[in-house]
Amino acid sequence: MRRNSISEFAKRFKKPFSRPVELTILTVRYTLHCVRLLCFGLMHRNAQHQRELGVVPRVPLPLYTIWGIAQILGLKLVPRPSAKTLLWLDLTKIRPERTPGASHSYINGNCLDISKTKVGEVFGTVFGRTLAVDPTVYEGLLVEKSETNGVHDGRIVKGPLTKAKQDCSYQRFVDNATEEGYVEDLRVLVVGSTLPLVYRKQRLATRRFESSSITARVELPDQVFSPTEQKQILDFSRMLGLDFGELDVLRDKESREIYIVDANKTSISPPISMSYEKRLEALRLTADAFQKELL
DSSP states (O other): OHHHHHHHHHHHTHHHHTOHHHHHHHHHHHHHHHHHHHHHHHHHOOGGGOEEEEEEESOOOTTSHHHHHHHHHTEEEESSOOSSEEEEOOOSBOOGGGSOTTGGGSBTTTOOBOOHHHHHHHHHHHHSSOOBOOTTTOOEEEEEEESSTTOOOOEEEEEOOSSOOTTEEEEEOOOOBOTTSEEEEEEEEEETTBOOOEEEEEEEGGGTTSSOOSEEEEEOHHHHSOHHHHHHHHHHHHHHTOSEEEEEEEEOTTTOOEEEEEEESSOOOSOTTSOHHHHHHHHHHHHHHHHHHHO
């Protein structure tokens, strides 16, 4: 299990390592962010009444969202089952027999498959329109992506193709371009039965499938989605088994319909392109929802 997890983690950093200067800047910014959060947590923590959150099978690194939440709430993350426990396996697919005992009662204990194929299937069921396509039949632009979560290796191709690539999924192309010439992702936070916030992220069209952003800001769900869309997003999360995580949502420029193209149960947020003060504010909103919904 650990070998598979390390392999997936390494794949996600393949592209950043090809840009050493950019990687160095990101590393410094993330390190400073984590150090400041740690100092914040130490100043606000009451050691005599510190609560535990089980995170199994192992505790996540500081750059992950759940670590930031722990600093805000004064939680001690422990690698064993506790009164409340989060299943933490940074894998795209988890075979049920490889999960710790009683995982069904854990936070995200039923979220065992976040592959692009699974995301496409659940999206179609909930929203009633197609995201996943057969590349050997589909005519027009489509997106070819690795099934592995977080690799960010998507590329636009024109169908139909003579042959589909192994270990890749194919989705219809969603044009999420803005009037300013950027592409825009709506990164939706899911905590229990709520959507506490949305990160509106913009990047250059030439870097459409990357995780970095030029600008990012926090908005409330009502500012971004209709009540019907919010219900559908929550229905999607429930069907996927996602109690805590983030979804990548795109709004098509022409139809104005939304498409959930990716799911992440081991997220790294808030976006590093935001100021530390804005990141802290977003983490406070996230932590408040986590406290109310999952603790």
